[in-house]
Structures are given as structure tokens and as C-alpha cells.
Amino acid sequence: MYSFLNSTHSLNTRLNLFVASVKKLYPEIIGIAVTRIDEHDNLYSVYRSPDYGDNFPTFISSISQSPRLNKIRASLEPSIIDNMLSHQSSVKQIHLRLLQSNCISSMACPIYSNDIFIGVLFINAKVKDFFSEKINYFTTFSILISLLIADNFNNKKSFHSIVKTVLLLSHHRDPETQNHLKRVAEYSRLIGLYLAKKGKCNGDFVDSVYHFSDMHDIGKSLIPEDILYSTKIYTDEERAVMNQHPELGCQLLSNILTTFKYDNNQELDIILNIIRHHHERYDGNGYPYKLKGTDIPLEARIVTVADVIDALLSHRPYKQPWSIDDVELYLINGSGTLFDPLCIDAILYSLDKITLIQKRYPDVIEETAPL
Structure with missing residues (x-):
């Protein structure tokens, strides 16, 4: 159950194990997607659960065009869509692709490191009103996932800092x-x-x-x-x-x-x-x-x-x-x-x-x- 905490595994392996353990408890879950933000305000996925197939977008242009995502970045608070079928989105094309994977409800959570926004975690389920009824559990779930992401991000930065020292000398x-x-x-x-x-x-x-x-x-x-x-x-x-x-x-x-x-x-x-x-x-x-x-x-x-x-x-x-x-x-x-x-x-x-x-x-x- 807790093998996803094993730091010797790659991040993708740890996330796969984590998602699999949660799906045993809640089979309604389709999976998660982890995105990062670039210098030009775009999100790009760095992980997505296998069950999405190709339907989770690799690239989301300019989150400022999405009121939902822009609010998440500003508030650092999660956002829930209870029924994607009736949700009016400014990024309708993305929602249509998710609906093709039977994603009906969605929870999006900010990922941040040292209070700096670095991306968004998306969790999707096959039934409506799924996350509103289990908000406490999935808030905790999102925090654990975010910690894994932030830990990987900081480890990468730490290693990078070591090499940066050599780069500065050179x-x-x-x-x-x-x-x-x-x-x-x-x-x-x-x-x-x-x-x-x-x-x-x-x-x-x-x-x-x-x-x-x-x-x-x-x-x-x-x-x-x-x-x-x-x-x-x-x-x-x-x-x-x-x-x-x-x-x-x-x-x-x-x-x-x-x-x-x-x-x-x-x-x-x-x-x-x-x-x-x-x-x-x-x-x-x-x-x-x-x-x-x-x-x-x-x-x-x-x-x-x-x-x-x-x-x-x-x-x-x-x-x-x-x-x-x-x-x-x-x-x-x-x-x-x-x-x-x-x-x-x-x-x-x-x-x-x-x-x-x-x-x-x-x-x-x-x-x-x-x-």
C-alpha cells in the first residue's frame, strides 16, 4: 500500500503505485495528471495515468484564458467540477477530450514548492458529484501527490545546484x-x-x-x-x-x-x-x-x-x-x-x-x- 513512498522508485513508478492503491478503494477514479507551467503561462503534462490513453491533453495553452485554472494559481486552492457535462468551460476542446475517457467530475489542485506555483494536479472520476462528497479524503490525497511532485522537483533542483556550482566555476x-x-x-x-x-x-x-x-x-x-x-x-x-x-x-x-x-x-x-x-x-x-x-x-x-x-x-x-x-x-x-x-x-x-x-x-x- 505504501510502496509509493519508496524514494528509490522513479516518480512515474511512485505515482502509478499511488493511483493504483487509491483505485482499489475508489474504482470510480479514472486517474490523475500532473502538469508543470512554463515561462509563457502554458501548462504541459509531465505525468498522466495510463487509463487516459491519449485523451488527456499534453499541452494547455495560456492558463490565463481559463478562469478556473487562473483562479487556482492565484488562490492556491483546489477547484471541483461536479458535472463536466454541464460545465461551461473556456477550454471546451479539452473537456471534450476528457469526456471521451468518461471523465464526468474533476478536481484540480495547485502544486507549489516553497509557496511558488509550479503546476496543477488533475484528478478525474467516472461519476458526477464524486469529489464534493469526498472532499476531505481527496484534499489529503492531492496534498500527498503534491508532496511527491514537490519532493521530486526539489531533488532535481538540489542536484542541479550541485552541478551549477561546477558550471559557475567553469x-x-x-x-x-x-x-x-x-x-x-x-x-x-x-x-x-x-x-x-x-x-x-x-x-x-x-x-x-x-x-x-x-x-x-x-x-x-x-x-x-x-x-x-x-x-x-x-x-x-x-x-x-x-x-x-x-x-x-x-x-x-x-x-x-x-x-x-x-x-x-x-x-x-x-x-x-x-x-x-x-x-x-x-x-x-x-x-x-x-x-x-x-x-x-x-x-x-x-x-x-x-x-x-x-x-x-x-x-x-x-x-x-x-x-x-x-x-x-x-x-x-x-x-x-x-x-x-x-x-x-x-x-x-x-x-x-x-x-x-x-x-x-x-x-x-x-x-x-x-x-
């Missing part, structure tokens, strides 16, 4: 600023969410790529400074040393993981794939393994595009930022050779959001004060 004189890493994470999530809409991945994958994309260049901390910070064109020997940073990064991260006993294998694979393969090219002419096309892990293909976009749009000691039009043309010309065409489609679809992210996380260019 970037203390690097022209690629911390806001560069933040922008790469945001661009990666934009691409991931677009691919999720196309059925190429799920929200849990998108969330992991978002959290771990900024680790892609961690191996640079082991590159000699005279090479890492050089503004000159590399010699062949220097380029060969620099090209070792993906493998060096994997070795460094593996040592960190061993020290801190981080054992989420699914996330570990994503992290290591991002670090090892973010310099592969779609046509097979990248490094270190010359992987081609979809042999390159999707997470690496996503981060490759996100990293290149930000490098082109950013000021560097050796270059001025490109215009968004020039970057767009470069991406189009590189689609299918340098980059995964689907990832390029995702960015072209979201160019307006690229500009917003740039403005939200600008680089601070340090100027030398006059003598």
Missing part, C-alpha cells in the same frame, strides 16, 4: 554568461513543447531537457584556459583539445553523480546524451561519434539548435550579435545538414518567443571604466 571568465545558459534552457523547452505537440516526446522528457540543457558545456571546465578563453582561430591541435570537452564533461558529471549518489537512470541518460552529443550534426559530420539523423538522441538535437541560436544572437568578444533575420536564414539553410528539420520547424514557429526570452534574460556586457 564560466567565471567564460564569455558565455549564466544568462546564456538560461536562454538555452528556455529555447530547449520551446523546441521540446513543439515536438510534444507533434507526438515526438512527452512533457516529462521536455521538463528534463529544460532542467539539464545548461549542463551541455560542463566539460569546458577541464579545458586549459589558454585554449578555452582564446579569441583567435584555433590551430588543429587546439581544436582537437577543445573537441574533447563532451567526453570530459561526461566523465566529470559521472564523478559528481557517484559522489552524490544520484541514481535516476532515465534522467541520467538524458543529461549524458546532452553533454556527449550536442556537437553532432544531422548529416553525420559532427563530433565526437559522427552520429547521423535520428541516431543522435533527441535531447541532444534539441540542445544543439538552442545553443547555436543563442551563440549567434549574442555578443562575444570576437563577434557582434547576428540579427534575428540572419539567424533565421542560417537555420533554414542548415536544416537537414547541421540540424534536425523538426527542431528548426519548432524554432521558426516560435521566433517571437525567442525575442521575448532574449529580452527577459539579457547579457550584461562589462565595460572597462575610463582611466
Whole structure:
């Protein structure tokens, strides 16, 4: 009954066990869905019970358009729909999909960590008035689920903080600023969410790529400074040393993981794939393994595009930022050779959001004060 509390299980396994135990008590329950919120006010599902099939939406655009969800975010209080058949929703399409899974009543609860709203838990049942009659039980149920989610969220943040320390050390004189890493994470999530809409991945994958994309260049901390910070064109020997940073990064991260006993294998694979393969090219002419096309892990293909976009749009000691039009043309010309065409489609679809992210996380260019 309480095996869902076993922290050695993955979050999805723990949630599956929890839902199964509750369905034994209340077979009217269809299941739950856990969503996270992104920087653009959108919800995306990071977990949903198997019984939903494909009917629970992967992506809910702009919760501000839903009075119910917007109220939950503002109040941090649950919301109950007793009969979805008679509920007038501003997001009718979503409710129609849920009705196809026989969801008649619904309870939506805020998920928050340290009083910060991070998503919504949805619980659905096959009969009307189900949650109103059992409000105390399912309020407790939602709190336990939220604790599992928040615990996973905080564990991920704690691990991230450990690696961030290494990143800060490796970037203390690097022209690629911390806001560069933040922008790469945001661009990666934009691409991931677009691919999720196309059925190429799920929200849990998108969330992991978002959290771990900024680790892609961690191996640079082991590159000699005279090479890492050089503004000159590399010699062949220097380029060969620099090209070792993906493998060096994997070795460094593996040592960190061993020290801190981080054992989420699914996330570990994503992290290591991002670090090892973010310099592969779609046509097979990248490094270190010359992987081609979809042999390159999707997470690496996503981060490759996100990293290149930000490098082109950013000021560097050796270059001025490109215009968004020039970057767009470069991406189009590189689609299918340098980059995964689907990832390029995702960015072209979201160019307006690229500009917003740039403005939200600008680089601070340090100027030398006059003598």
C-alpha cells in the first residue's frame, strides 16, 4: 500500500503505485495528471495515468484564458467540477477530450514548492458529484501527490545546484554568461513543447531537457584556459583539445553523480546524451561519434539548435550579435545538414518567443571604466 513512498522508485513508478492503491478503494477514479507551467503561462503534462490513453491533453495553452485554472494559481486552492457535462468551460476542446475517457467530475489542485506555483494536479472520476462528497479524503490525497511532485522537483533542483556550482566555476571568465545558459534552457523547452505537440516526446522528457540543457558545456571546465578563453582561430591541435570537452564533461558529471549518489537512470541518460552529443550534426559530420539523423538522441538535437541560436544572437568578444533575420536564414539553410528539420520547424514557429526570452534574460556586457 505504501510502496509509493519508496524514494528509490522513479516518480512515474511512485505515482502509478499511488493511483493504483487509491483505485482499489475508489474504482470510480479514472486517474490523475500532473502538469508543470512554463515561462509563457502554458501548462504541459509531465505525468498522466495510463487509463487516459491519449485523451488527456499534453499541452494547455495560456492558463490565463481559463478562469478556473487562473483562479487556482492565484488562490492556491483546489477547484471541483461536479458535472463536466454541464460545465461551461473556456477550454471546451479539452473537456471534450476528457469526456471521451468518461471523465464526468474533476478536481484540480495547485502544486507549489516553497509557496511558488509550479503546476496543477488533475484528478478525474467516472461519476458526477464524486469529489464534493469526498472532499476531505481527496484534499489529503492531492496534498500527498503534491508532496511527491514537490519532493521530486526539489531533488532535481538540489542536484542541479550541485552541478551549477561546477558550471559557475567553469564560466567565471567564460564569455558565455549564466544568462546564456538560461536562454538555452528556455529555447530547449520551446523546441521540446513543439515536438510534444507533434507526438515526438512527452512533457516529462521536455521538463528534463529544460532542467539539464545548461549542463551541455560542463566539460569546458577541464579545458586549459589558454585554449578555452582564446579569441583567435584555433590551430588543429587546439581544436582537437577543445573537441574533447563532451567526453570530459561526461566523465566529470559521472564523478559528481557517484559522489552524490544520484541514481535516476532515465534522467541520467538524458543529461549524458546532452553533454556527449550536442556537437553532432544531422548529416553525420559532427563530433565526437559522427552520429547521423535520428541516431543522435533527441535531447541532444534539441540542445544543439538552442545553443547555436543563442551563440549567434549574442555578443562575444570576437563577434557582434547576428540579427534575428540572419539567424533565421542560417537555420533554414542548415536544416537537414547541421540540424534536425523538426527542431528548426519548432524554432521558426516560435521566433517571437525567442525575442521575448532574449529580452527577459539579457547579457550584461562589462565595460572597462575610463582611466
